[in-house]
Amino acid sequence: MAPTPSARPLPNLLLVSLVPIAAWFVVRPLLDPPPPLPVLFASVGFSIFAFLAALYLIPALGPRFIQANLKGKDLLKVYTDPIPESQGLVCASIYILLLILFIPFPFSDTVGSLSESRKTLQSVASLHHELSIYLSSLLSLLMATILGFLDDVFDIRWRHKLPIPVIAAIPMLMVYYAEGGNTHVVVPIPLRPLLGVLVNLGPLYYLYMSLLSTFTTNSINILAGINGSEVSQAVIIAISVILNDLLYLPWPMDFKIPLHLLGSQAEVEVGGPWHAGMSYGSSELVDRHLFSLYFMLPLLGVCLGFMYHNWYPARAFPGDTLCYVTGMAFSVVGIQGHFSKTLLLFFLPQIFNFILSCPQLFGLVPCPRHRVPRFDPDTNLLHPSKAKLNDKPPSKLTNFVLRLLSTLGLTDLTVDPENGRILEATNLTILNFLLVRFGPMTEKRLVQVLMATQVAGSVVAFAVRYGLAGLVYDGDRR
Amino acid sequence: MAPTPSARPLPNLLLVSLVPIAAWFVVRPLLDPPPPLPVLFASVGFSIFAFLAALYLIPALGPRFIQANLKGKDLLKVYTDPIPESQGLVCASIYILLLILFIPFPFSDTVGSLSESRKTLQSVASLHHELSIYLSSLLSLLMATILGFLDDVFDIRWRHKLPIPVIAAIPMLMVYYAEGGNTHVVVPIPLRPLLGVLVNLGPLYYLYMSLLSTFTTNSINILAGINGSEVSQAVIIAISVILNDLLYLPWPMDFKIPLHLLGSQAEVEVGGPWHAGMSYGSSELVDRHLFSLYFMLPLLGVCLGFMYHNWYPARAFPGDTLCYVTGMAFSVVGIQGHFSKTLLLFFLPQIFNFILSCPQLFGLVPCPRHRVPRFDPDTNLLHPSKAKLNDKPPSKLTNFVLRLLSTLGLTDLTVDPENGRILEATNLTILNFLLVRFGPMTEKRLVQVLMATQVAGSVVAFAVRYGLAGLVYDGDRR
16 A cells, blocks of 8 residues: 655754754854865855755645646556645755855855965966856756746647757856867877877867756656656766765875776876875866865755655655756756766766667657556556557668667567567666566665666766776876 | 737738848947947847847747646736736746847957957956856846746745845845945935945945845836736836936047036036046946946847737736846846946836835735726726725724825725715725826826836936936045
8 A cells, every 4th residue: 555645754853953063064164273175164064954945845835836736646656646746946946046145155255264275276367267157057057947947837848848958058158158168178098199189179069068968957857757766866976976076175184096906007196285186286176176066065965855755655746847957967067177078977877768768769669758667556566668569560670679679688579479560669768678677666666776776877987987087098187 | 899819910021121130230249340339239139139039939939828827817808818927938038048148249259359449448357257247147137037937836925025036136146245346335425524435334235235126126016917017117217227328338429418407516528538428438337337238228129029919908918027037137237237326216106106005015004916907898998996994994094194195196085974984095006096196098098108107207317317416426436
């Protein structure tokens, strides 16, 4: 018997005790003597507040959402009670508002001792420059929020909405352009005899940046449909980016990463004015990854708060808004932090899901409106959902693609026993693939398997980035 | 017989001919020799595009709005067909997107010759600074859009929504703070013996800026209810601000404003590197008013396009979104251009309406949900609408206020002939006041009278600003 959706209880006493902790983190940078990375302290404090705000506001605003007709029926449950939809809007609002309130910490001399210590590393002009970058990122996030919410309200057909994130990326691109942004990329070692060390992509670089934001946004959006799937992807990718950022911070203790175990040629050197793990004493790298942390930490906070209510059985739905804003946040840090290739490595399950989806996205295989797994109310288990092909015989190409995917174990085909014609194929998504491989399972189990896949993807990503990448890239990271 | 709402026809041939004109304005700054104020040319081009985009997109998107339940019934018509509501969202989207695409013109060296000529006047660092200001203004406009649209979707009670614009002002305030913004104000001459020439308001300055945005936003929003009332206010205020800005530009011809006719002591001097009417050769003043023009010109364009469809009988409603975004745009230029006092002068009818509304806003007099004039379907005329007081005898204060307003001719009272008790009062808005003074009239006539009032207000504003202000302020405008 599935539980009915009533608001999830909150451990109030425990949570309220987080308030003074968060407040301490926010206030600490203002006290003497300043901690080593004062602004990061404030960011941690803001992130805890983001978590608490999401945790409390999501259920509090639920009834208002239902009243405004922003509600959905959970397709994979026996009950039909309306669940508030598009609550990613609450997450996005908290997230962006906190990022705005955060502005004085990195960009004013309030955190006096901070700016003293920074002034030795970078000039005031570059602080102005960084503020522009920060603001253009906020504009892109805010546009992603609006566009996601409009998508929810106007229910835009997904084929039409694929290019929408490009619009949200425009502010970032415009400021990148106005500020004379670098459009050179470092060439992998094997290609250097042909192209040189650096190649100027020019306008192609802007195309690349737009495509990146389209990909990060849509890839989270199409890996949706079961309770917690969207937000859990965002949480694991955010944690991966945060772990990667932490490698570049100036830690008080010297540490070395045993890269030789991963097969890398280059050993990490520690030294310079900053004792950084991977920054090789470059304050620019440290700044880039601090910038990334300022965006990722509160995103993680807000997503964890939302996840509590979106976890099986969900009491709140994210809507497209959450996917848009989280996807855009990842693009922002990847682009502004200049680690977009590393970022893409954290999207391995999404890339797999996207490639697997292509035959349906591009019309080779019929694509029903919903490709979520099929729910069996008797057993409470999810089964792979199927796309019917039996209105007309499939083309040769469709036939070939489906038989290839079936051979690779990526789809299950239902074949007419008489003439061998393909009648049905399981929908080409990672969720259905997991059900095809591991058999029917409960929704909760499926999201856990999905999360495990995402974590495994990140482990592979780190191995590739810090192991194999040494074969094709040296330390040159302009 | 009132016409039924079918889409208003567009003079396509005439309009399409505007496209090459707009394109010429956008491209002209890139050609040699550059015009005197190249970026202003581009801004004019963008504004024509804004006008055309609003003109075509408003009717095109109408059905989608109705489908998404964003629709309203026109309360002052005999027909009940649904009219698309919240289409200010379309205006806001066009407006902000064009402002974003405009970024490279003032802030990059694309407009090469421009930046050459500017570099002599201001350093690159101050260009970075201006970009931050511009971006923070965009953030505030975008937040106003979201908040206005949320207000439309969630239908927030207006008493709760009064403080909402403060949230939208936060990005502007934060960047003002982070950039070490000036919080000094120039003291009027009569108070200088007490306070000195400049007084530092400190945090009060931020309070003032938040209140300004609350006022500009809400004052347009509460002067609503008849076809074209919101947008016509925005159009006339925008034109007034533009005219005021033009006074400060470096014109090729020398001109003097006959201020002595208005009673001002100071005569305008023309000279310096810029032949500016009112800028006294100060490039900072020129820059401020250029900044204002970049925001006001496309706002005017988009509002004129919308007005065409919102004009009596309206085929499109603005929703709160239009009021929020136009109000915030006025605050942005007033604050960032440092002419907030002048700006407020252009809000005379709104200030009058607000003061008149106070007894109802603050509960002295009962306030019905809608205070729009009453429509008489037989005569097609509007009459003042009334608030009933007869559930309990009015308090002494209410009695006094209403009798005072009645003596001043600002309201009509219905009095019990037996005991002299006030039974009803016409609602305390400028619209009802105009009907009380000039008698019942058609809706179209009423909006025309309202527009005439707004124009008269702006004429008074200019007289006060450039005439009387000379008595209390000298040229010192820090």
